[in-house]
Amino acid sequence: MHRGHLRVAQTIPLTHLVARTHDPRPTRQSLAGALFLSYFIVMVTREEAYKLLTDHVQGESLIRHCLAVEASMRSLAKFFSANEEAWGIAGLLHDADWEETKDTPEQHTLVLSEWLEDWDLGDEGIKKAILAHNHFHNGHEPPTSQFEWSLYCADELTGLIVACALVQPNKNIGTVTVDSVMRKFPEAAFAAGVDRSKIELCETELSIDLESFVEVVLKAMQEIADPLGL
Numbered sequence: 001m002h003r004g005h006l007r008v009a010q011t012i013p014l015t016h017l018v019a020r021t022h023d024p025r026p027t028r029q030s031l032a033g034a035l036f037l038s039y040f041i042v043m044v045t046r047e048e049a050y051k052l053l054t055d056h057v058q059g060e061s062l063i064r065h066c067l068a069v070e071a072s073m074r075s076l077a078k079f080f081s082a083n084e085e086a087w088g089i090a091g092l093l094h095d096a097d098w099e100e101t102k103d104t105p106e107q108h109t110l111v112l113s114e115w116l117e118d119w120d121l122g123d124e125g126i127k128k129a130i131l132a133h134n135h136f137h138n139g140h141e142p143p144t145s146q147f148e149w150s151l152y153c154a155d156e157l158t159g160l161i162v163a164c165a166l167v168q169p170n171k172n173i174g175t176v177t178v179d180s181v182m183r184k185f186p187e188a189a190f191a192a193g194v195d196r197s198k199i200e201l202c203e204t205e206l207s208i209d210l211e212s213f214v215e216v217v218l219k220a221m222q223e224i225a226d227p228l229g230l
């Protein structure tokens with residue numbers, strides 16, 4: 001069983017907290033109680049999420065991928081003025097059950113979702129974003145929110161950027177440019193496993209042009225070059 005520590009969470013609507021008092025007509029007392037709760041509602045810490053990830057993932061490249069997606073999601077949350085902590089945790093955890101479900105893709109994210117059952121995530125969007133990123137296989141509904149689409153599109157883009165870094169003279173992500181990623185984008189033979197169509201959805205679903213999306217994600221990854229080994 002995993003439990004999150006007490007932590008300020010700003011993502012739970014006040015109305016939801018008031019509703020949990022079972023008072024059909026919010027009173028001054030119930031509103032005060034809700035305000036109190038909204039300050040002390042728990043949310044999993046980044047450290048706990050990282051521990052869960054590394055408890056279940058042995059492969060260094062997969063851990064680095066999760067770190068890359070986490071950094072990307074934090075930067076995208078900042079870009080969209082969203083909850084950086086919740087988006088980062090979703091990015092960090094999104095593939096935590098991959099090694100245990102690689103032969104049963106329909107189970108990928110469902111197993112993780114079960115692990116998170118007893119967690120106080122603070123933001124239910126985390127679990128939804130994780131589930132939606134594998135909707136083709138797990139039967140969950142496709143992404144709908146900015147949060148969910150960001151994870152869906154960034155997940156794939158980090159792979160293309162890693163491939164761009166690996167062909168640099170020193171495999172140095174610091175010398176990768178937005179232009180170089182954009183040049184490799186239409187080359188189907190380069191990083192052939194990266195589904196460009198998923199990344200391109202940023203334009204219609206997130207209303208951000210591809211070049212800007214690449215810029216945000218590339219910068220985020222460059223800031224954690226050492227942990228990424230690039």
Ligand SMILES: [Fe+2]
Pocket residue numbers: 065069094095155
């Ligand atoms: Fe992923």
